[in-house]
Amino acid sequence: MIDISDPLNDPDWRGPLMEGSKHYLDEVNATGLDANNVYEKAKAASSACVV
Template identity: 90%
Template sequence: MNKDKYNSLPDDLKKVIDDNSGADLAAHISKVFDVSNAKAMDAAKAKGDIMIDIPDPLNDPDWRGPLMEGSQHYLDEVNATGLDADNVYEKAKAASSACMV
């Protein structure tokens, strides 16, 4: 949420957001998604689907091109609505890089 918008809210609404967001909630939700993902993977394997792990797809020559093309297509669609998707994407990449150790 935009910090200025958050600061414009009354305290009771800020409390609702604070009580339902943050690192603790994100950690909990990631565990829920991990369980859901494991169940989906098990179901796919039980059907005979083959899982292929591509640890670093953006540096894999077979995957980089299609991934970059798909990402650009999505950004172009969002930009066409008048939103600045490219700017948001660049900021997200910078934030991600800043978190890498």
């Protein structure tokens, strides 16, 4: 197991993670749900929990 402490700021991981997230959000948005809004709210809530 590899621990990547901040994968979204790691140049080797950021691209694939962002691409995978976009693909998933696009699929959910295609069903008529507002996945982008939920994703942004989840990121904001996560940021608020960081100590």
